[in-house]
Amino acid sequence: MTTTLTLATIALFFLALSSASAAAAACNKHDHRALLAFKDSFPHNSFPSWNSSARCCSWDYVTCTAGRVTNLYFAGNSLTPPPIDLNGSIPASIGDFPRLESIYLGGMRSLAGPVPPEIAKLKRLQSLVITDTSVAGPVPPFLSQLRALRQLTLASSMFAGSIPSSLGRLANLTSVYLQQNRLTGSIPGSLFSRTPNGSLAELDLSGNKLTGSVPKSFAGVGFATVRLSENGLVGDASFLFGRSKPLQLIALQRNKLAFDLSGVEYPSDLTYVDVSHNRIYGSISEQVLEGPVLHYLDVSYNELCGKIPSGGFFSTFIPGDYSHNKCLCGAPLSPCKSTGSL
Ligand SMILES: *[C@@H]1O[C@H](CO)[C@@H](O)[C@H](O)[C@H]1NC(C)=O
Ligand SMILES: *[C@@H]1O[C@H](CO)[C@@H](O)[C@H](O)[C@H]1NC(C)=O
Ligand SMILES: *[C@@H]1O[C@H](CO)[C@@H](O)[C@H](O)[C@H]1NC(C)=O
Ligand SMILES: *[C@@H]1O[C@H](CO)[C@@H](O)[C@H](O)[C@H]1NC(C)=O
DSSP, rough: HHHHHHEEEEEEEHHHHHHHHHHHHHHOHHHHHHHHHHHHHHHTSOOTTOOTSGGGSSSEEEETTTTTEEEEEETOOOOHHHHHHHEOOOOOOGGOTTTEEEEEEEEOOOOOOOOOOGGGOOTTOOOOEEEEEEEEEEOOOGGGOOOOEEEEEEEEEEOOOOOOOGGOOOOTTEEEOSSSEESOOOOOOOTTTTSSOOOEEEEEOOOOOOBBBBBGGGSOOOOOOOOOOOOOOOEEGGOOOTTOOOOEEOOSSSSEOOOOOOTOOOTTTTOEEOOOOOOOEEOGGGGGGTTTSSSSSESSSEEEEEOOOOOOOGGGGGGTTOOOOEEETTTTTTOEEEEEEO
């Protein structure tokens, strides 16, 4: 009796297992056709595992949920799936996967051309990553039609032109990584304007040719990380700091920012501050010792003055972190003059 029951259980188990793997390998016929169209846009033999006979959900670079393609992942530097270097431009057929939630196109220098407008059809797309490619053209305004988008990475490629202000319409967009391109113009103040209070934002625009000032509206954005380094930004950025903010990392180095650091309050989660190579003046407030535990601080090449706070994590920093300022003094620089101000 017990044996029969066990055998029946085992049989049921294997039945469940085989139907589960069959379901995993089954593939919607529209998605199947779209994948073959995608494949046909690239040189023959770019996708050895993609053929008309196989079930497309088991192909390399493809992930399905309930038989629908939800994730496409092409990387020039991965081990599994095998590395791939798509030679050509992103085909229009990318727009023919209605359930697609994420696209990763990374480390493929042969991938060129613009982002095709058909990508705007992907109403469920939450993550679009194009990084370390030769993809060029603008950061297209039609990306603002991707209402589900949470992460937008168009980085280390050849994007040029200005950042479209329409991206600010995307309420769920909290991660924007557009670093190391050739972007020009100013940073749109609309960015993250519809991001709900309490959600953490991440922004990286470093290594572009952006000009103008940092939008004042960013004072109200809950940045966890903000990187604006190596641009031509001017004016105030002190409002990015603030005692009750969730800020962990701020990198503003190598701009032309000019603001008074004296009144800046440092949030308690902050660990990394690089504001070097700007025109920042004032002093480093003792308040910095109250909240955060900084692991990295570089204020060199500015116009700062006054005594460097002493004690706590400040004992770990070296003269180079403070060098080339107007009149910073105290350890690790030379002692302040007796008549010197605090
Ligand atoms: C299709 O690909 C599978 C491997 O994914 C391979 O076993 C099969 O022989 C291929 N069929 C054709 C017709 O190339
Ligand atoms: C990409 O394809 C072009 C022809 O369309 C060819 O000239 C070039 O060598 C290819 N590049 C690579 C890296 O295979
Ligand atoms: C935005 O995110 C919320 C919360 O996760 C989700 O309920 C909503 O459907 C998303 N909006 C869109 C347009 O996908
Ligand atoms: C977010 O908080 C600010 C003040 O802290 C408030 O003015 C604003 O209306 C809030 N926005 C939302 C969408 O709740």
